Amino acid sequence: MYNAGKIIFGLLIFLALVTFPFYNNIGKVSAKPEPKIDTPEIQKLPENERKCVEPKDFMRGEHMQMLNDWRDSVVREDNGIYMSSQGKQFNMSLQNTCMKCHSNKKEFCDKCHNYMAVAPYCWTCHIQPKENKS
Amino acid sequence: MSMNRREFLKIAGISTIAGLGSVSLFSRLQDKTLEAAPYLQNPEAMKARRWGMVIDVSKFRDEDYKKVIEVCHRTHNVPDFKNPKDEIKWIWTDTFKHTFPGQEHEFMPQEIKERNFLLLCNHCANPACVRVCPTKATFKRQDGIVMQDMHRCIGCRFCMAACPFGARSFNYRNPREFIKEENENKEYPARMIGVVEKCTFCTERLAIGKMPACVEAAPKGGLIFGDMDDTNSEVRKALKENYTIRRKPELGTEPSVFYVIGGNGYAVVPEKS
Numbered sequence: 121m122y123n124a125g126k127i128i129f130g131l132l133i134f135l136a137l138v139t140f141p142f143y144n145n146i147g148k149v150s151a152k153p154e155p156k157i158d159t160p161e162i163q164k165l166p167e168n169e170r171k172c173v174e175p176k177d178f179m180r181g182e183h184m185q186m187l188n189d190w191r192d193s194v195v196r197e198d199n200g201i202y203m204s205s206q207g208k209q210f211n212m213s214l215q216n217t218c219m220k221c222h223s224n225k226k227e228f229c230d231k232c233h234n235y236m237a238v239a240p241y242c243w244t245c246h247i248q249p250k251e252n253k254s
Numbered sequence: 255m256s257m258n259r260r261e262f263l264k265i266a267g268i269s270t271i272a273g274l275g276s277v278s279l280f281s282r283l284q285d286k287t288l289e290a291a292p293y294l295q296n297p298e299a300m301k302a303r304r305w306g307m308v309i310d311v312s313k314f315r316d317e318d319y320k321k322v323i324e325v326c327h328r329t330h331n332v333p334d335f336k337n338p339k340d341e342i343k344w345i346w347t348d349t350f351k352h353t354f355p356g357q358e359h360e361f362m363p364q365e366i367k368e369r370n371f372l373l374l375c376n377h378c379a380n381p382a383c384v385r386v387c388p389t390k391a392t393f394k395r396q397d398g399i400v401m402q403d404m405h406r407c408i409g410c411r412f413c414m415a416a417c418p419f420g421a422r423s424f425n426y427r428n429p430r431e432f433i434k435e436e437n438e439n440k441e442y443p444a445r446m447i448g449v450v451e452k453c454t455f456c457t458e459r460l461a462i463g464k465m466p467a468c469v470e471a472a473p474k475g476g477l478i479f480g481d482m483d484d485t486n487s488e489v490r491k492a493l494k495e496n497y498t499i500r501r502k503p504e505l506g507t508e509p510s511v512f513y514v515i516g517g518n519g520y521a522v523v524p525e526k527s
Contacts (some may be wrong), residue, residue: 152319193293195403198395200299200461212293216441233492239280244446245404247438 153235156227163222173202173217175208184240187214216244223249275288303483304379304398306419306509307453307469308492309372312516313476319347319372326453326470331444333425333432342423343455345374345468353501366515369456371400372477374468375400375421375453376509378388383422392450398482399455409448418505422452468494482510 121127161238162170172179174186190212193199213218222228225248233240324333326345333342347370351358358367381400383392391406392413414422428447438444442458445451456466464470469477480487489512492498499513 140468148373152507167501189293191405194461196393198295198299198397198457199293201294203294205292209294215325215443241446246442247442247445249440254309 153231154228155223157222159221159223159228163224165221171206172221173204173208175205178205187242190214195241214242219249224251225249226251246254275464282502296462300460300463300465302397302481304502305377305460306398306480306482306512307374307455308478308489308498308514308517310327310476310478310492310496310511310514311369311371312514313388313473314372315372316347316370317377318476319370320466321478322471323347328366328437329439329442329456329467330454331429331433331439331442332451333434335427335429340426341450342425342429344423344451346387347373354499355502359438371513373419373421373501375418375455376510376511377453377455377506378472379508379510380506381429382416382418382505383509386412388412395457401454401457402451404443404445404449404451409450411450411492413450414464418502418507419509422450424448424450432447482484 170192174182179186190202194200194212202211202212219225225243273446325347327334327343330344332344335341350362350366350369350371353371363489377398377400379398381392381394384400387393388410389406389408391403391408393401393403395401400444409424411424414424425445425447429445433444456464456468459466464513466477466479469479478492480489482489482493484490492514493512496514496516500509500512503509
């Protein structure tokens with residue numbers, strides 16, 4: 121190999137740079153996102169009704185798929201109501217159902233979305249609830 | 255390994271059958287999950303085979319038009335760009351000459367020649383806009399409404415070129431900046447820059463059993479909305495009792511919006527029940 125020394129030296133620098141974020145963060149714990157669900161609207165609900173459309177774990181993992189399905193069902197199939205796995209009925213609407221309880225977009229949606237570096241484009245069209253700075 | 259022709263064909267045949275069988279089995283399993291899809295229609299929703307509208311022009315004065323337009327545009331967060339070139343309109347007015355081109359003549363009543371007519375998407379039975387949409391963002395619903403799925407619109411504006419009625423508007427600018435916050439309808443979305451929008455016959459209101467916003471805001475009997483497939487509906491009665499015209503019928507798009515030009519007390523419109 122010609123110029124082996126230079127090439128190997130260059131490769132080492134390259135590897136050091138590429139892996140920098142990994143060894144730089146070893147041992148450091150970054151705070152887990154904790155979306156807040158203590159909005160005034162939720163507090164107002166009686167204890168036994170403080171439940172989301174579906175169980176927490178399902179919502180955490182599948183809400184994006186669910187919102188997608190709701191959107192298609194409402195816009196394209198002219199449905200309005202979602203029958204949950206618990207047999208309760210909900211109006212399928214991001215603005216009028218989800219955000220009526222979760223009126224804290226910054227503390228609820230954005231917390232995780234920013235952590236995961238995802239940028240859903242819901243709010244280019246949909247109107248987010250007004251947030252009171254407390 | 256050696257194999258003669260006969261053995262090869264046997265193995266190929268069996269594996270084909272196995273492959274096809276498992277595919278159909280799998281798709282049958284998937285069908286079952288789809289059947290249990292938990293989406294329902296609101297029991298109060300208004301239903302029709304083909305929605306249509308009769309506009310009795312004689313019932314309107316210019317103030318009434320203004321009110322109807324404002325109510326519609328506020329309900330649906332329609333921005334005001336303050337620039338006629340970029341105007342977004344779901345419902346608007348124009349003169350006889352522009353509404354019914356080719357039908358004006360020099361001897362027609364001055365009153366009709368000079369008055370304004372209410373215009374909106376005609377929700378054609380044979381919509382040109384739906385045919386040209388490359389993403390199926392605009393489509394015809396079961397009940398005849400020509401609907402837009404804003405999530406799918408890529409802003410190509412083919413539909414605007416196809417629509418002979420100018421019913422579609424393009425968001426050349428970010429509409430959110432042109433809707434005053436106090437005027438926002440928080441229960442309805444707005445749009446983003448680069449999508450086409452138009453009247454939807456208030457699908458969101460029909461879905462909860464309400465009449466379109468314009469029908470409610472119009473003077474009594476001015477806008478008659480109903481199922482054109484139902485011979486007993488108010489629209490059909492109005493169509494039976496009045497001579498009505500449509501915009502550009504020669505193009506064959508079969509508009510679902512009819513105009514009673516009337517005047518002179520000929521326009522007999524049934525009372526709203």
